Amino acid sequence: MAEAQLCGLRDEITCSLCQDTLIDPVTIPCGHNFCLKCLTDCWDQSQECSCPQCRYTFTTRPELNRNTLLNEVIKKLKRPRLSTYPSQSYAGPGDVECDFCSGKKFRAVKSCLSCMASYCQTHLQPHYEGDALKYHKLVDPDGNLKEKLCEKHQKSLEMFCKTDETCICMMCVVTGHNGHKMIKLETEREEKQKQLGATLSDIKRRLEEREKTLKETRRTMEEMKVRGINMTLHIKE
Structure with a gap:
């Protein structure tokens, strides 16, 4: 019963900014919860302090304190219970x-x-x-x-060098790619997925247009065929 109740809290323990489980959760006066870092970064980049979820604007920037109770609930929710796995395979x-x-x-x-x-x-x-x-x-x-892993440094690949079009680790960033244009690997992956999605949509649109043209051509040929038959019958009469 307790586990079912915890599962029902997944929406409440998800940060609407990063779309992931809350880390160091803070609750602001309007009642909404966010990761401490996510909300701090959001407010640092904005000229006003407003709730990213309900858009309520605060006249003064609220002090952000970690919600200890919510943090404990999240820990319990994220921690798999060994009793759920009576025997490992x-x-x-x-x-x-x-x-x-x-x-x-x-x-x-x-x-x-x-x-x-x-x-x-x-x-x-x-x-x-x-x-x-x-x-x-x-x-x-x-x-x-x-x-x-990076073959050279045996570190996890975290960045993408746009200059060299290759995945690199943080050691590569400082040792061989100084001055190069780089972004996070996940960001590059998301961009490639968007480009792929756009390409697939374009291909689908073109196929639909060709299918439409083909149907219209077939319909025209059928109409011409029927007209030809009618003209033949008319001449025989």
């Missing part, structure tokens, strides 16, 4: 293995892009319980983490 064909199991390895339930390692349910717990690891980025099990 060993990794089979096609599964990603836990990098920290000794002997026969359990199936990984998450991969960490910060640690560049995969974890079973047991070894994943420190990422939910310790403050030092709570900012790490967890994703679905990924068996190709090595492909996300």
